[in-house]
Amino acid sequence: MSKANPLQSAVSIASCKLTRSILRRTGRGGTSIPGEIAMKLCPGITETVSDGMEIVVVTGTNGKTTTCNMIRHALISSGRECLLNNSGANLLRGITADLIDNATWTGRSKAHYAVLECDEGALKQVVPLVHPKAVVVTNLFSDQVDRYGSVQNTLKEIRTGIETDPKTILVLNADEPLSASLALGVPNRVIWYGLEESVGVQGNVDLSDAGVCPKCGAEYEYDYHIYAHLGGFRCTSCGYCRVTPQVRVTSIDRIAASGSTVHMITGKKEHEVQIALPAVYNVYNAAAAIGAAGALRIPVQEAIDSLSTVQSAFGRMETFDLDGLRLQMILVKNTAGCNQAFSYLTGLDEDYTAVLCLNNQTGDGHDISWINDTDYEKLCRDPHLKKLFVCGECADELSGRLTKAGAGDDMQQIVRDYNELLPLLKAEGRPVFALPNYTSMMEFRKVLSQATGKHEFWE
Ligand SMILES: [Zn+2]
Structure with a gap:
């Protein structure tokens, strides 16, 4: 897997670690310079330092950071060591620098697991280099339109990233029609998560980002709404519709400032789940994290238990x-x-x-x-x-x-x-x-x- 020659990669790693420590000591954390230097000195460095790791990449418009945090917490609570790129740098250079930080001076990874938050546009560069076990897509909404043109372009960018690795497991939001359409036309295994009609919540409905049926171009109808364009969508023209997810939230029993209590079905088993973060969108993030934990073969009960003690991420x-x-x-x-x-x-x-x-x-x-x-x-x-x-x-x-x-x-x-x-x-x-x-x-x-x-x- 690793293509870099040992001397090149050693120089690259040393330069990255040293530049980073100097920048941090002078109070300038969170820059992309160390990763940039490392990749210039050794273009194969990202693959070298991630070789042998089990990696989950999380992308999407909203909820990336919190979902990453939940997956990492599930790994750490069950005694596994895990790297998280929590410095806010979610482009390839920043991710590379974090992976180098996690490597020894000879390029061997220390923590076996990594949870990497990745910008939607950077996915196509990151996935072919880190060979993730799973890619989680939280959702797609219009955001930062001047950077990507439109939410449809963002969807295309993500698809390009996914298509570079047919072996990566996709963890997709069944209720969000744009990112759900990523499962079409690719051979990847999919773990779906979503909220059932029985949760009985409805926030602001706004279908401006829903898009149209990717199979026939008709507009969707909804059997129920959760919020925005998320819910039980279906195409009445060709029959394409929301998939019944493997991770299903069937009821939301309590939502308070301190957190939520929900019921979730994974496979055939029903669980009561305490989520230590409030609000419905964090129920989605929690369900995504359970899906990712499944892709990493963490026992589901361990992942569920960890949600009761998860802390909020930066901001x-x-x-x-x-x-x-x-x-x-x-x-x-x-x-x-x-x-x-x-x-x-x-x-x-x-x-x-x-x-x-x-x-x-x-x-x-x-x-x-x-x-x-x-x-x-x-x-x-x-x-x-x-x-x-x-x-x-x-x-x-x-x-x-x-x-x-x-x-x-x-x-x-x-x-x-x-x-x-x-x-x-x-x-x-x-x-x-x-x-x-x-x-x-x-x-x-x-x-x-x-x-x-x-x-x-x-x-
Ligand atoms: Zn259709």
Whole structure:
């Protein structure tokens, strides 16, 4: 499998490890430079350092990080060593650097397992080099449109990645018609996961991303909806429809800020499952993680048990303690994710303060037009919402959108500096939900980390 010559790979590994340690010591973690250098010095290095490992690659629009975190937690809880690329670098260079970090100086992997979060567009470069045991696709939504053109292009990019490895097991969301269509025309084994009609939840229905039947081009009909374009879809023209999944969530018995209780059927066995993270979208992430655990042959009960102690990933429902005040941070970067976060907030039975932050930098995909399609009206109607703080470079645009949604001047306040925000939140004295997009999360999180003593991710 490994094509690199030993001297070349040794030089490449050494350069990567040294550059990384220098960058970290000077406070610049999370860059792609070490991986870039390593691949220049030895183009086969990614294959060399991943040789013999069992790897799960996770891609899709929403939920990648949390799903990775759940799979890793299942592996570690059952005593297996596992690498996770948690530095936020999910392109080939960053993944290569993380794999090198996990290798000895001679290129042998230390942890046997790796869970790699992978950008949708980078999948076609990553899969042929790391030969994953499984590829998990969480879902597809319109996101960062200026980078990929459209969600259909993203789907094509993922398909190209999958087609490079017919042996990799696909773990697919049965309820999401776009990513479900990836199973068509490829020989790969598929493990399906999904929520049954019997769970009886329905969030915002938005079929703009549903696409059309890949077999005949007709529009889908739905027997039931879960949220957005997820649910029991079928084509009335040719009969193509949602597959009955192997990992089936049959009921959601409890959803609270501390987590959810659901019933899940895997194979013929029914399990009560405690998921330590709240909200319906995390039920999907949990079901995806169980599917991935199955692909890795981890006993299903071990994987299920681990979900009761899983902790939130960086910025995904991460909890901070602000002098006794609870602040939960939920990364939102598109309409679907944001609507889901609102469903979660408005479903809780407690008064809260909300912080909405919006930037439009490269890491955010530049385009903020998604706020126009997002259901801020739902948030503003919630009687438990007592105060809104609006932050980030695009605070004015966001504030305008909130005014349209019904948030008056007494309800919302623009704050330009995160350092000034913290005392305001404390003065309000209620639990806080912060909903930033990517780069605003990095900025807000830095201020929060300094105030609460949490570390940056590379420390
Ligand atoms: Zn059809």
